[in-house]
Amino acid sequence: MVKPRPTIETIWGWLADVPDPEIPVISLVDLGIIRDVCWQDDDLVVTVTPTYSGCPATRIINLDIETALHKRGIASLRLERQLSPAWTTDWLSDAGRQKLEAYGIAPPQPAGGPKQCPRCQSPDVERISQFGSTPCKAQWRCTSCLEPFDYFKCI
Amino acid sequence: MSAALFEFLTRMGDNTLVLGHRVSEWCGIAPVLEEDIALANTALDLIGQTTLWLSLAGEVEGKGRDADALAFHRDVWDFRNLLITEQPNGDFGQTMMRQFLFDCWHVLYLDALRNSSDARIAAIAEKSLKEVTYHFERSAETVIGLGDGTEESHRRMQAALNRLWPFVGEMFDSDAVDQEMIAQGIAPDPQALRPAFDAKLTDVMAKATLAIPGDDFSHAGGRNGARHTEHLGHMLTQMQWLQRAYPDATW
Numbered sequence: 001m002v003k004p005r006p007t008i009e010t011i012w013g014w015l016a017d018v019p020d021p022e023i024p025v026i027s028l029v030d031l032g033i034i035r036d037v038c039w040q041d042d043d044l045v046v047t048v049t050p051t052y053s054g055c056p057a058t059r060i061i062n063l064d065i066e067t068a069l070h071k072r073g074i075a076s077l078r079l080e081r082q083l084s085p086a087w088t089t090d091w092l093s094d095a096g097r098q099k100l101e102a103y104g105i106a107p108p109q110p111a112g113g114p115k116q117c118p119r120c121q122s123p124d125v126e127r128i129s130q131f132g133s134t135p136c137k138a139q140w141r142c143t144s145c146l147e148p149f150d151y152f153k154c155i
Numbered sequence: 156m157s158a159a160l161f162e163f164l165t166r167m168g169d170n171t172l173v174l175g176h177r178v179s180e181w182c183g184i185a186p187v188l189e190e191d192i193a194l195a196n197t198a199l200d201l202i203g204q205t206t207l208w209l210s211l212a213g214e215v216e217g218k219g220r221d222a223d224a225l226a227f228h229r230d231v232w233d234f235r236n237l238l239i240t241e242q243p244n245g246d247f248g249q250t251m252m253r254q255f256l257f258d259c260w261h262v263l264y265l266d267a268l269r270n271s272s273d274a275r276i277a278a279i280a281e282k283s284l285k286e287v288t289y290h291f292e293r294s295a296e297t298v299i300g301l302g303d304g305t306e307e308s309h310r311r312m313q314a315a316l317n318r319l320w321p322f323v324g325e326m327f328d329s330d331a332v333d334q335e336m337i338a339q340g341i342a343p344d345p346q347a348l349r350p351a352f353d354a355k356l357t358d359v360m361a362k363a364t365l366a367i368p369g370d371d372f373s374h375a376g377g378r379n380g381a382r383h384t385e386h387l388g389h390m391l392t393q394m395q396w397l398q399r400a401y402p403d404a405t406w
C-alpha cells in the first residue's frame with residue numbers, strides 16, 4: 001500500500017511550527033530562512049539559508065527541522081544550504097515582525113535603527129552597541145523609560 | 156584540481172581564520188561589556204566565513220581535507236594569511252586600527268569577488284560582504300572616535316597606525332596566483348583596489364585627525380607563506396593545541 005505523501009503546503013505548515021532556537025517567539029518560516037521545500041522523487045528537499053555565516057544556531061536549526069519532519073513521518077529528508085541570494089531581514093514575515101515587537105525586540109527598519117521602544121513606544125531611543133547577545137541583534141536604550149532593549153539588525 | 160585556486164581560497168580562509176582567532180582573544184577581557192560582545196560577534200562572523208572558504212578549498216583540493224583539517228592540521232608555513240591579521244592585539248586601539256585597515260581592504264575585495272566567474276566564490280563573497288560592511292562601519296567609527304578623542308587616545312591611535320602601516324602594502328601585492336585568478340575572471344587584481352582603499356583611508360584618517368605615515372615600505376611573506384612574522388606560530392600553539400594533543404578529537 002502506498003501512503004499518500006503530504007503536500008508541499010502541509011509541510012510549510014509544519015515548518016511554520018518550528019521555533020527559532022534563539023528567539024523562540026518566531027518560527028523558522030517567519031525568519032525567512034526556509035527558501036524552498038520540494039519533493040525530488042521520494043526525497044523531501046528543504047533548502048535553508050543561514051542568517052549569519054557564523055551563527056551557532058545553524059546546526060540546531062537543521063536538527064530541529066529534521067526532528068520536526070521525522071516526527072511527522074517524513075522518512076527521507078535532505079537539507080540543502082543555499083548562500084545566494086544572501087539572507088536579508090526583508091524576508092522576515094509581517095507576522096514575525098509583530099511577534100518580535102510584542103516579545104520586546106524592536107524589528108529591523110531600513111533606516112538602520114528601531115522606530116520606537118518596544119516597551120513604551122517612545123520614539124526617543126539611542127544606540128548602546130552595534131552588536132548584541134546574538135549575531136542578529138544590536139543593543140539600544142529608550143531615553144523615555146530608560147529600559148535597554150534588543151534591536152533586530154537590518155541587513 | 157587547480158593549485159592556484161586552492162592557494163587563492165586558503166588566502167581568503169586564512170585571513171578570516173587568523174584575524175577571527177586574534178579578535179576572539181578579547182572575549183571576556185575587553186574594556187567594557189558592549190565592546191566585548193561586539194568583538195566576539197565580529198570574531199564569530201569571521202570564523203563563519205572561514206568555514207565557507209576553507210570547506211571550498213578542501214573540496215577543490217580533493218584530498219579529503221575539510222575546513223577543520225585545514226585550520227588545525229597545518230603548520231605556520233602552510234598558512235596564507237596577510238601578515239596584518241596575525242599581528243598581536245596590543246591595546247584596544249591597536250586592535251581596532253588593525254580591524255579598520257583590514258575591513259577597508261576586505262570590503263573592496265569582497266565587493267569585487269561578487270562578480271567572480273566561479274559561482275561558489277561569488278556566493279560566499281555576497282554573504283560575507285553583508286557582515287563585513289557592518290564591521291567596517293563599526294571599526295571606522297571607533298577609529299574616528301578614539302583618534303579624535305582625548306590626548307591619550309589620539310596618541311595611542313597614531314602609534315597603532317604607525318605600528319601597522321608597514322603591513323598595509325601586502326594587501327595589494329600581486330603574484331602568479333593572482334595573475335591566474337585574474338585571467339580566469341575568478342578574482343580581481345589586488346593592485347586595482349588601491350585607489351579606492353586610499354580614498355576611504357584618507358577620509359577616515361582626516362576625521363580621526365590621524366596622520367598617514369609617508370614611508371611606503373611594506374613587509375611581505377604572509378599571503379605566499381614565504382615568511383610569516385614570529386607571532387603566527389605562537390598563536391597557532393594556542394589555536395591548535397587541542398587538535399595537536401588529541402588529533403581528531405570531536406566534541
Ligand SMILES: [Zn+2]
Nearest residue numbers: 117120142145
Ligand atoms: Zn521606552
